[in-house]
Amino acid sequence: MKYMLLIYGNEEAFNSIGAEALAELIRETDALNQELFESGELVGAYGVADEVNTKMVRVTGGTPVVTDGPYAEAKEFLGSFMIVDCDGLDRALEIAARAPSARHWGVEVRPLMHEANVGP
Amino acid sequence: MTGWQAVRRLVPEVLGVLVRRYGRFDACEDAVQEALVAAAAQWPVEGWPENPRAWLVTVASRRLADQVRSDVARRRREEADALRTLPAGGEVEAGDDTLTLLFLCCHPALTPSSQVALTLRAVGGLSTAEIARAFLVPEATMAQRISRAKHRIKAAGAGFELPPAAEQAARLGVVLHVVYLVFNEGYTATSGTQLVRAELTAEAIRLARELHRLVPGDGEVAGLLALLLLTDARRPARTAPDGSLVPLSEQDRTLWDTEAIAEGVALVTGALSRGPIGPYQLQAAIAAVHDEAPTAGATDWPQILALYTVLERVAPNPAVTLNRAVAVAEVHGPAAGLALLDALSADERLSASHHLLSVRAHLQEMAGDHEAARAGYRAAARRTTSEPERRHLLTRAARLG
Numbered sequence: 001m002k003y004m005l006l007i008y009g010n011e012e013a014f015n016s017i018g019a020e021a022l023a024e025l026i027r028e029t030d031a032l033n034q035e036l037f038e039s040g041e042l043v044g045a046y047g048v049a050d051e052v053n054t055k056m057v058r059v060t061g062g063t064p065v066v067t068d069g070p071y072a073e074a075k076e077f078l079g080s081f082m083i084v085d086c087d088g089l090d091r092a093l094e095i096a097a098r099a100p101s102a103r104h105w106g107v108e109v110r111p112l113m114h115e116a117n118v119g120p
Numbered sequence: 121m122t123g124w125q126a127v128r129r130l131v132p133e134v135l136g137v138l139v140r141r142y143g144r145f146d147a148c149e150d151a152v153q154e155a156l157v158a159a160a161a162q163w164p165v166e167g168w169p170e171n172p173r174a175w176l177v178t179v180a181s182r183r184l185a186d187q188v189r190s191d192v193a194r195r196r197r198e199e200a201d202a203l204r205t206l207p208a209g210g211e212v213e214a215g216d217d218t219l220t221l222l223f224l225c226c227h228p229a230l231t232p233s234s235q236v237a238l239t240l241r242a243v244g245g246l247s248t249a250e251i252a253r254a255f256l257v258p259e260a261t262m263a264q265r266i267s268r269a270k271h272r273i274k275a276a277g278a279g280f281e282l283p284p285a286a287e288q289a290a291r292l293g294v295v296l297h298v299v300y301l302v303f304n305e306g307y308t309a310t311s312g313t314q315l316v317r318a319e320l321t322a323e324a325i326r327l328a329r330e331l332h333r334l335v336p337g338d339g340e341v342a343g344l345l346a347l348l349l350l351t352d353a354r355r356p357a358r359t360a361p362d363g364s365l366v367p368l369s370e371q372d373r374t375l376w377d378t379e380a381i382a383e384g385v386a387l388v389t390g391a392l393s394r395g396p397i398g399p400y401q402l403q404a405a406i407a408a409v410h411d412e413a414p415t416a417g418a419t420d421w422p423q424i425l426a427l428y429t430v431l432e433r434v435a436p437n438p439a440v441t442l443n444r445a446v447a448v449a450e451v452h453g454p455a456a457g458l459a460l461l462d463a464l465s466a467d468e469r470l471s472a473s474h475h476l477l478s479v480r481a482h483l484q485e486m487a488g489d490h491e492a493a494r495a496g497y498r499a500a501a502r503r504t505t506s507e508p509e510r511r512h513l514l515t516r517a518a519r520l521g
């Protein structure tokens with residue numbers, strides 16, 4: 001089962017915890033990613049660029065219109081995301097709890113739609 | 121069967137020879153994969169060897185020796201890791217090796233997804249890239265999963281031998297489940313990587329056949345093979361041209377594979393007459409009743425209901441009860457089925473599941489309560505995490521206006 005972990009955190013949040021805590025957070029995040037890669041559960045982990053780089057795309061009358069907003073709330077809080085492929089929700093929640101952001105801002109766990117019907 | 125499929129079937133045999141000769145399952149498994157890659161590159165150009173199995177054993181042994189030498193050079197390996205030679209006459213029947221390999225790949229120290237991946241590679245002969253494609257994950261992820269699985273087996277101290285007799289029944293149960301998972305993964309895919317995934321169902325059926333050959337007296341092994349054949353027989357009819365799922369009741373039965381049905385029916389009939397009866401045999405028997413009905417209307421629902429009642433006793437599980445509710449509705453009317461579902465709603469595992477919601481909506485539709493059914497299908501569609509199923513449920517809701 002694949003899960004997307006939306007890891008909360010933004011520039012403001014990163015700046016609010018102090019240099020030492022931030023360095024520790026980065027170390028911990030790298031270590032967790034490495035561990036999940038080695039276990040064969042990591043599909044991908046991606047830091048999301050700062051909100052100043054965010055664009056909004058809407059197609060109106062067949063023409064794509066690219067603007068700087070307005071956005072849903074995601075640009076405000078999304079620090080990074082990862083996709084894991086693991087043996088179920090319990091394991092996905094366990095991984096989410098290991099992400100440092102879970103202590104600071106929170107991690108949203110969302111099942112990804114998959115191609116196969118799994119048994120109940 | 122293509123030549124390459126035949127070559128793939130040699131994998132457990134070749135791997136067995138190597139592990140017996142040199143120990144070190146993990147390193148041997150890599151070497152066999154490398155030999156396969158070499159074969160794929162050389163044989164089409166230089167022609168096929170007279171004895172493909174011997175060629176693979178030789179090349180894999182050389183790769184292994186190279187690897188050991190470079191390891192020694194790099195890290196001055198322990199004496200214990202040096203190559204051991206095989207005592208004379210040590211080669212054994214390949215069949216024994218396949219079973220030993222299956223037990224090893226389905227070692228209880230591994231997670232189900234690791235068991236599946238390792239089985240496909242070490243017994244199925246699929247490459248890491250093929251397995252990764254089938255499961256829609258990056259190749260690097262799958263490579264790690266397989267290598268981690270091999271480390272786990274090593275750490276658990278599992279040797280290349282059959283588990284003790286007392287453990288074999290339980291371990292065989294795990295092997296059957298892994299084969300079932302492989303099949304399910306391939307069977308329920310409807311888009312994207314269709315071809316690769318159809319290969320998974322073929323591979324699962326091949327593994328089940330192999331198991332049936334190795335333990336012909338086991339009713340559950342025969343039951344699993346029958347279940348896979350009887351289910352796969354419907355594959356040509358279960359997707360519409362646009363890729364959407366076609367439910368059993370609406371399938372064009374002339375598209376079903378009659379040969380597979382005949383074989384499945386014979387297998388399950390034989391197994392049931394020998395006993396003891398287990399869940400795979402019962403599920404196969406249910407599939408056989410469906411497959412033998414010339415039209416959906418001719419389905420022998422009382423027989424299916426009787427089988428689900430036994431299955432619920434043998435292997436109680438909420439999913440079985442849900443299916444029994446559908447059979448009850450077909451035999452005694454939707455109100456009786458809905459009453460059974462109400463009893464189930466108390467079950468925490470089920471109350472929030474899309475299965476319960478979709479079965480209830482189905483029975484409400486049967487009862488003519490279209491408004492409740494439509495809301496139910498939509499609620500089920502929100503809950504499911506399966507893309508084909510979500511589309512199917514939304515379509516059912518839309519059909520009700």
